[in-house]
Amino acid sequence: MIRILFVCLGNICRSPMAEAVFRHQLQAGGLEGRIEVDSAGTGDWHLCKPPHEGTRALLDRYGISYEGIRARQVLLDDFNEFDYIVCMDSANERDVRKVFGSRADGSAKVFKFMDLVPGKTSNDVPDPYYTGNFDEVYALVEEGCRNLLAKILQEHPERA
Template sequence: MIKVLFICAANINRSPMAEAIFCQLIKTKGLDRKFTVDSAATNKFHVGRRPSKSTRKFLGKMNIPYQWIRSRQVTANDLSAFDYIVIMDEENLSVLTDRFGQTSQIQFLLDYLPEVKNKNVPDPSVTGNHIETYNLLLKSCEKLLFHIIKREELDIDNANV
């Protein structure tokens, strides 16, 4: 089982959107039984809550399921339990480094889009622009999935990669 964790500050906008998009991508490719996908927050302010109302509305409009997602705070165990730990911005890295020390296995999601210079995924609760965030997340999640398929040598018969 390949385990992927997406992390942002509150786990109510960017990381749950990434989780939902990634889950849809792996399901489309028939790989959903090979993955465990989750998302978490660096802070604890929204633990137990669903994604924000605006993110739920946006994901619904895009026909992307999200109903299982609830905010939770990242734990020290997550750093060893997940194979791929993917963060949304530099602040996430700073918090995780301060809290847990060694974070060499953590990567920026936008590292999968080398043409994008700013590695911080914009927070739609700040920008009001869900489509910009969605487009970045979709492209980078597609590249992340392609990377994992190659690295893990997954058998993807009839998959459109």
């Protein structure tokens, strides 16, 4: 099974949105049970809380379930548990690499989400917790998740 972890700061806006959208795309493609997805935050402020109300409202609008998604913090063991660790911004990537230590040095499994979005205008997915622009984040997340799924299917045709 291929495992993906999306990471943002508090695990209530961007990474749970990506988890829910990616899970939805897996279901639409009949790939559930072959690819697993989770999300986590680098901070501990919102542990065990559901996604932010703005994320929930947006996902509801698109008919995407966020059932069972609760905030958690990145753990050292996540490095060994996940095949892809996708960070929503540069600060998250830096913090994740600090958590994983030397094991993450040069590791291609840890990368920024915006690496999946061609023609990007920024290296970082903006944080709607501060900007309030959940629609902009959704557009980036939907495209990036679609591209991540294509990347996984190309890199692991035998496993996916």
